[in-house]
Amino acid sequence: MDEIVSNQNRRWGKTTDIRAPEKLKLSKLLEWSWSRILALLISDLLAIAIAWQFARYFNQFYSPIPSQLVWWTWLGIPSPFWLFFAVTILCFTQAGLYSSSTEWKNYWKVGQITTLIYLGTLVLSYFYDPQLNPPRSLFVTAWFSSVFLLVGLRLITTLILKQCQATTSPTPIFLIADSQARNRLSQSIPQRSPYQIIGVADTSSINKPETFKAIIKTNPKEVLVADLPESELASRLYWKLRRRGIALRLIPSSRETLYRRGVPEIFAGIPTLRVEPPTMGGWEYRLKRYLDIIGASLGLIMLSPLFISCAIAIYLSSPGNPFFRQKRVGLHGKTFYMWKFRTMVPNAEALQPQLEQQNQTDGVLFKVQDDPRIIPIGKFLRRTSIDELPQLFNVLSGEMSLVGPRPLPLRDVKKFNSWHHTRHNVVPGITGLWQISGRSDLEEFNDIARLDLYYIDNWSINLDLEILVETFRIVLFAKGAY
Template sequence: MTNVNLKELRELRELAPPAAMPPRDIRAPRRPLLSFLVRLDTLRVVARVVMLVAIDAAAISAAIYTALWIKAATIAPAARPYVGSQTADYAPLACLVAMLLFARSGLYRERAQRPGLSKVGSSLFQATLVILVYALIEGHHFRSYYVFYASLAFAVVYVGVLRWGFERLSGWVLRAAGFRRRALLVGRPGHVERVAEALRDSSEIEPFGYVLIGDQGERAGNGFHAHRLRDFGSFEAIDRHLDSVEELLLCDPEFPSEQAVELVERCHQAGVRVKVAPSTLEILMDRVEFVPGQALPLFELRPPVFEGVDFVVKRLFDLVVAASLVVVLSPLMAAIALAIKLTSRGPILYRSMRPGIGGRPFPCLKFRTMVEGAEDLQDLLEEENEKDGAIFKIRDDPRVTPLGRVLRRWSLDELPQLFNVLRGEMSLVGPRPLPMRDYLRLEQWHRKRYLVLPGITGLWQVSGRSELDFDELVRLDFLYLERWSVWLDLAILIRTVPAVLRARGAW
């Protein structure tokens, strides 16, 4: 090398063939400037965080103001002019603590990774405790702690509503601007089709193409429909198409593990993210408990029952909310009862014997929506059933009265079940109780849903209602059992309102 001068080195380098660029690993850091110029990721992240912080600050400040104003209006009217200044004193600390806990909980992450209302509620609860402890340490004395729990209640509502509005508006903007990540779906035909349908309205992910595993006979036998997706051919040819997508979704819970490991590595080498649609087993893994001292590492799946403190918390939540709803909705229920009495013959309430917790039957109360003696006519209509599995549903059931159609469309016929909740036979949120006819047709694995009290509403009602097939509905019940918290119950109750107003799948 000592005899080769600098000029010769440059000539040799220019004549040499270019070295093959190593494949980009998705785990490798990107150059910030290039990322900003090409995809404007930095700008979008800053805009997202700033808007969410502003929304949270406004909601928390409004919650404190509302709590103080109600206290002044009911106890000390002379203090009303000072509500604004008091809010200005309390809000900065509350907002700072809440935002730090929100950031710790991932509530400022990108849309696909942001948790929902349950995490918002738990973070606000923690923030309230931190501020209360700080105030007590500082020597503040309170005649009551109303301002803390009232501000917490209003903050959960305000933050939840404003964030829901932000999600809807930003989702619409992202769809309009074309900010959707193309995804390649891999799995057997039925699984790919269900995931493609579920992502139809996603503002983040655009199902772009698919690769089916299994033989051609299985594809034909399933009556697979591509839904305008591109057929990317065989599993072995996936590498040729990875440059046209940003994500790969494994849609099949029985995807071969060796192929999955290989595929994940190939995708990461190409800079493509990999996501997995959860199976029932992956849902169950949320409550595994390691069992030490075994020759083979074992994990125990604990039964998903509400007991001890969980049961007390859930029962108190049910009693307080159900009693409040009975008081607020009693004029509406009286009007419905009168309308039923005036428009059709028969009782106002219909007592449907349904299996409850542990399969024990109880009289599930509903406003009567069918003609008198409708149960005796059901055997004649079995051939008209439009649902698979255990459920009996007819879109235009001839037994339903005109008023009953209105009540069913807006789920008003379910309101008497609030009394079932007060009697301890049902919960506000939980798996829906099925009629005895449907219960007797359940498979054994379906009956796990009867380990807890049935509910007035649940994940069924906020995830498509009658548009989903029965097995999908049961899996939603399993998901609820594994992920239960008071905040999840609250989130489902809040999401039930728009689900009922949309009346999608209510028939």
């Protein structure tokens, strides 16, 4: 038995525990995304510095920082700031908010950690000197402004970083899948993402030494695995890639997708994933509704001059009502009228049956790139997504949200498969994962429906924020709209 294990280890080139890291190489250090880390550090430093300076200025006349807490001053800023900044950076680093994964975009966690640090500081100050009474106004001002500025500047930094990433060379990946999935992914991945496939292998060879040698030879940043057989564990490949600093990305099955929020636990000697409802899940959804009302109200007020200008421009381009409303399917299949700026001739819906043969999708959706019904200014309104802005009225009325699955016309919904209707279990939105994952480039409705299901299963306030930031970037650079 020992000889068999030894031969197997030699076959895989294993001389140490698979979890043992390789020697750190200078070339690996140079490959790390230090520019992103530096940008986030500067963003966080500015946010905390501005917050503290604002709090000091706001409170300097009647409740300044107690002298007992100022041990030194550097660059005109007292010592508590530098200690707080150091603790914040350490906590953010430990939480992965500077890592290469998507965790660095977890704005919700940024606010949570910042709040916990402030509360912890309050407790420590009491134990440091029970007689010391830090000014409440100073504490609350610094707390709320820190959370607001940290999240706000990170949102702006994320927008800049995402655009810089979009203009850089594609990220090389190695694809492991069966022949059918390879053909489909080889066509869709370069079109829909900043990734380039530099090598492929069949799923049946995932644990063969030749496959790993091919991965190392092509030197990818990530390895994408689709349709992994249930009998084949990815753990061996994962640890071998991890030692090389290569990320592993798995395309899960429907069952794995359902349980992706599970917590690993041993149950009766069996590895399991435990999924339970959150203790206070309802308040987060209520917060989403409050943010919808605030965002839609501010948007309508700030964009009112743009609304007036668009209405005049549309009327001059094509006489008639500048607004267009269409019956769409919303929550639980209930229909409502969705508002848009009119981008087509007034009788566009009556002309649509004549264009069905030119449809460029799989038939469920209706998309024609050079639609003859579009009025002169319509292309500009569609490319910039300005035509969608009147849906802020739908958000205020509760028929829509800022983020959610896109509500579709009755014509499209009639062609749904049964599982497609799952998207109607949540309030539809102005933007969603569909809009930031390809928009008009997605031609198969099944891909769109899967994005909607992913959004529903993984919904959080933070995911909404990520989608809003990415939507703003895409709209700003007019990508994928026609």
